[in-house]
Structures are given as C-alpha cells and as structure tokens.
Amino acid sequence: MPSKRPHFHINRVNEDISRELTYILREVKDPRVANNFVSVTKTETTPDLKYCKVYYSHMSGIDKEVKAGLYSAMGFIKKELSSRINLRNTPEITFVKDAGLAHGARISELLKEIESESVGEKSAENTPENP
Numbered sequence: 001m002p003s004k005r006p007h008f009h010i011n012r013v014n015e016d017i018s019r020e021l022t023y024i025l026r027e028v029k030d031p032r033v034a035n036n037f038v039s040v041t042k043t044e045t046t047p048d049l050k051y052c053k054v055y056y057s058h059m060s061g062i063d064k065e066v067k068a069g070l071y072s073a074m075g076f077i078k079k080e081l082s083s084r085i086n087l088r089n090t091p092e093i094t095f096v097k098d099a100g101l102a103h104g105a106r107i108s109e110l111l112k113e114i115e116s117e118s119v120g121e122k123s124a125e126n127t128p129e130n131p
Contacts, residue, residue, distance in 0.1 A: 011044055015086050017052060018043045024080045032069025036061035041098040052091035055098040070095045101130055113126055 021040045028034055037059040044053045058066050070077075074093065082090040 013045050014043045017099045020084045021048050024077055028073045030073050032065045036066050048090055048111040053094050053096050
C-alpha cells in the first residue's frame with residue numbers, strides 16, 4: 001500500500017515548479033509567449049506528482065495564441081524543468097488561464113465607479129440652491 005506524501009512536500013514542489021517555470025518562460029523563444037509577458041501565478045500538483053496545473057496570466061496578446069505558444073514550447077519547458085528540479089518523474093503540465101487578475105481589475109473598476117457616483121451625489125447635496 002503506497003504511503004501518502006506529506007502535505008508540506010506537495011507545497012514545496014509547487015513552489016519549486018512555479019519558481020523554475022517563471023525563469024524558463026523568460027527563455028522561451030516563441031514570440032507568442034516572449035512578447036506577451038507571460039507569468040506563472042499558481043501551480044497545483046497532484047499528490048502522486050504525475051500531473052501539474054499551471055495557472056498563468058499575460059499582459060497582452062490573445063488568450064488562444066498565448067496558450068498555443070505555451071503548448072508549442074512544451075518540449076523545451078519539460079526538458080528544462082526536468083533538468084532544474086530533481087524529481088523521479090517530471091509531471092505532465094496543463095496550462096490554465098488565471099482569470100483572477102482580470103476579475104480583480106473588474107472589481108476595482110466597479111468600486112471606482114461607485115465611489116465617483118457617491119462623490120457626485122454628495123457634491124450635489126452640498127451645493128446651495130439659488131431661489
């Protein structure tokens with residue numbers, strides 16, 4: 001019966017993969033990745049270390065093109081990752097677009113709109129009416 005790995009081990013592996021992928025993505029030559037400032041936001045590795053979801057975000061570019069560029073460079077990424085991290089098997093990587101940053105930006109915009117509306121209402125209340 002296989003023993004379950006400690007939780008802290010998975011966290012350390014996730015951190016190591018995230019850190020190394022950040023450096024590796026800077027070296028990718030594919031313009032769909034290199035020109036769009038792709039960054040790793042989070043990694044989730046399964047307890048058996050066979051699969052890893054990599055959440056990423058990018059500053060510009062079309063989502064489908066960036067994802068296609070990442071999968072196009074998968075051979076280079078896996079080779080570099082296996083040479084940098086000492087694991088028995090290099091996990092299979094799946095790239096997932098992280099919508100958290102876009103969601104946070106949208107919430108920030110909505111809060112600014114509400115704030116500007118409330119300031120506009122307060123200034124309308126404070127202006128004296130001329131009879």
